[in-house]
Amino acid sequence: MCVLGIESLELRRLRNDVVFVYKMLFGLVDMNFDEYFTLRADCATRGHEYKLFVNYSRLNIRKHFFTERVVAVWNNLENGLIKFNSLTCFKNSLLLCDLSKYTNF
Numbered sequence: 001m002c003v004l005g006i007e008s009l010e011l012r013r014l015r016n017d018v019v020f021v022y023k024m025l026f027g028l029v030d031m032n033f034d035e036y037f038t039l040r041a042d043c044a045t046r047g048h049e050y051k052l053f054v055n056y057s058r059l060n061i062r063k064h065f066f067t068e069r070v071v072a073v074w075n076n077l078e079n080g081l082i083k084f085n086s087l088t089c090f091k092n093s094l095l096l097c098d099l100s101k102y103t104n105f
Contacts, residue, residue, distance in 0.1 A: 010103045015094060017070045018077075022090050025050060036067050048079045073102050 007015075023029045024036065038053040052071045062068050081096055083089040 008103065011099060014070075014073060014099050014102060017066060018073055018094060018099075019087075019091060021052075021070055021074055022084075022087065026087075028087060037071070046079075047075065048077060048082060048084065050084065051075045073099065 020029070021037070024031050024033045027033075040051040040053045052074055054071050054075070055068070057063075057068070077094075078097060081093055083093045
């Protein structure tokens, strides 16, 4: 939080990125989810059931792409805190998560 009491632009962008992944996953936008992400099949033991596969890249060039920067945040969403019932529930539960640990400022 800054002097004005609002979140940083970086944090708001990150939150909107995560919401956009939700919309892609559940077909709320006209984009093919499978072209951008792959759901992990081996995530039955920890966390939520919608974990994404992390693509390996030996170069740092891709780390700022949308499909790369949002995977770690999405996979680390807390299972007990996040509700996947509807978009409104997801957005409200996302406000309770501390995403500032994924920002630089």
